[in-house]
Amino acid sequence: xxxxxxxxxxxxxxxxxxxxxxxxxxxxxxxxxxxxxxxxxxxxxxxxxxxxxxxxxxxxxxxxxxxxxxxxxxxxxxxxxxxxxxxxxxxxxxxxxxxxxxxxxxxxxxxxxxxxxxxxxxxxxxxxxxxxxxxxxx
Amino acid sequence: xxxxxxxxxxxxxxxxxxxxxxxxxxxxxxxxxxxxxxxxxxxxxxxxxxxxxxxxxxxxxxxxxxxxxxxxxxxxxxxxxxxxxxxxxxxxxxxxxxxxxxxxxxxxxxxxxxxxxxxxxxxxxxxxxxxxxxxxxx
Amino acid sequence: xxxxxxxxxxxxxxxxxxxxxxxxxxxxxxxxxxxxxxxxxxxxxxxxxxxxxxxxxxxxxxxxxxxxxxxxxxxxxxxxxxxxxxxxxxxxxxxxxxxxxxxxxxxxxxxxxxxxxxxxxxxxxxxxxxxxxxxxxx
Numbered sequence: 001x002x003x004x005x006x007x008x009x010x011x012x013x014x015x016x017x018x019x020x021x022x023x024x025x026x027x028x029x030x031x032x033x034x035x036x037x038x039x040x041x042x043x044x045x046x047x048x049x050x051x052x053x054x055x056x057x058x059x060x061x062x063x064x065x066x067x068x069x070x071x072x073x074x075x076x077x078x079x080x081x082x083x084x085x086x087x088x089x090x091x092x093x094x095x096x097x098x099x100x101x102x103x104x105x106x107x108x109x110x111x112x113x114x115x116x117x118x119x120x121x122x123x124x125x126x127x128x129x130x131x132x133x134x135x136x137x138x
Numbered sequence: 139x140x141x142x143x144x145x146x147x148x149x150x151x152x153x154x155x156x157x158x159x160x161x162x163x164x165x166x167x168x169x170x171x172x173x174x175x176x177x178x179x180x181x182x183x184x185x186x187x188x189x190x191x192x193x194x195x196x197x198x199x200x201x202x203x204x205x206x207x208x209x210x211x212x213x214x215x216x217x218x219x220x221x222x223x224x225x226x227x228x229x230x231x232x233x234x235x236x237x238x239x240x241x242x243x244x245x246x247x248x249x250x251x252x253x254x255x256x257x258x259x260x261x262x263x264x265x266x267x268x269x270x271x272x273x274x275x276x
Numbered sequence: 277x278x279x280x281x282x283x284x285x286x287x288x289x290x291x292x293x294x295x296x297x298x299x300x301x302x303x304x305x306x307x308x309x310x311x312x313x314x315x316x317x318x319x320x321x322x323x324x325x326x327x328x329x330x331x332x333x334x335x336x337x338x339x340x341x342x343x344x345x346x347x348x349x350x351x352x353x354x355x356x357x358x359x360x361x362x363x364x365x366x367x368x369x370x371x372x373x374x375x376x377x378x379x380x381x382x383x384x385x386x387x388x389x390x391x392x393x394x395x396x397x398x399x400x401x402x403x404x405x406x407x408x409x410x411x412x413x414x
Contacts, residue, residue: 003382080335088334
């Protein structure tokens with residue numbers, strides 16, 4: 001069994017946003033040389049997410065609006081976590097969007113369906129944050 | 139390390155529905171001959187889900203009603219994604235239900251708790267769609 | 277490839293609660309001796325969760341309040357599942373919080389970000405329930 005590890009770094013200019021990381025993750029896979037296995041891709045921060053959905057800007061606007069309805073940022077005082085922080089909503093939004101994805105590797109490629117794209121979801125940005133890419137296989 | 143791959147195809151007659159896929163996934167595992175490892179089971183479409191919960195029709199009715207409250211299908215015009223599409227709600231519902239499950243394989247069997255069953259969750263049906271079953275182990 | 281399996285048992289004195297299981301999972305990893313691989317940690321019950329978030333009591337109070345808003349326990353009669361049961365809300369809450377996490381193992385350690393901690397999330401407690409820890413790697 002072989003393994004591979006890389007960290008991808010992000011610093012978004014806004015509090016919230018989505019970044020398509022599929023090309024970067026595919027580049028990690030090529031670098032690893034692994035042909036059959038699993039790739040784990042997870043946010044290393046608890047106010048961010050890695051998820052798979054559509055790369056369509058209308059949907060991303062819908063996700064932003066929907067997450068704000070389910071776990072509104074403001075007023076900050078509605079959350080007990082926000083004594084010294086203001087990011088409780090980001091912790092909740094990330095529970096809906098998920099921490100990680102596991103993707104199959106088949107024939108040296110990400111084994112994705114036709115519209116599946118990997119995204120970094122940021123809910124408390126304007127600082128440097130990381131995604132872990134770990135691959136195991138042969 | 140050995141690996142195994144299979145696609146399971148579905149075409150549900152309604153827009154939304156849940157299908158217990160545990161027997162099909164267990165059959166994949168037997169076919170693979172793998173005794174110890176992990177099985178990844180994921181929707182290959184971004185308007186569908188693979189999840190683990192109870193095989194109880196009352197709960198499935200509760201899930202349908204609850205998801206419609208959290209991410210209503212109609213009016214279609216409430217979502218920016220619905221310019222050429224009408225399925226934005228399906229993309230949101232699938233975020234709640236999740237894309238994938240990873241299940242342990244122990245002694246050649248799915249290592250599930252007493253009531254755990256795997257389901258395909260369809261949120262934009264009436265078309266042919268796929269689930270990927272990928273197994274790695276020994 | 278090596279593998280390791282252990283069950284962790286819990287019996288919470290209340291219906292709902294969160295338990296930091298990071299030390300127990302790290303002990304499993306040390307016992308396994310595995311240096312590179314993946315660790316799967318999943319609830320074996322469909323009214324419980326394993327998730328990763330912050331070990332901060334204000335946030336845990338926010339999560340409890342938020343989950344009760346999204347999937348209220350009472351009135352029990354609002355759910356079809358609650359004919360012979362009273363825990364439909366627990367099945368829904370666990371869909372938001374997730375069944376499982378997969379964590380990378382690098383250099384014999386849980387490859388976690390600075391604030392990532394693993395939790396057992398109980399939504400229908402006061403009974404003995406299990407978490408599965410399964411590790412594969414080398």
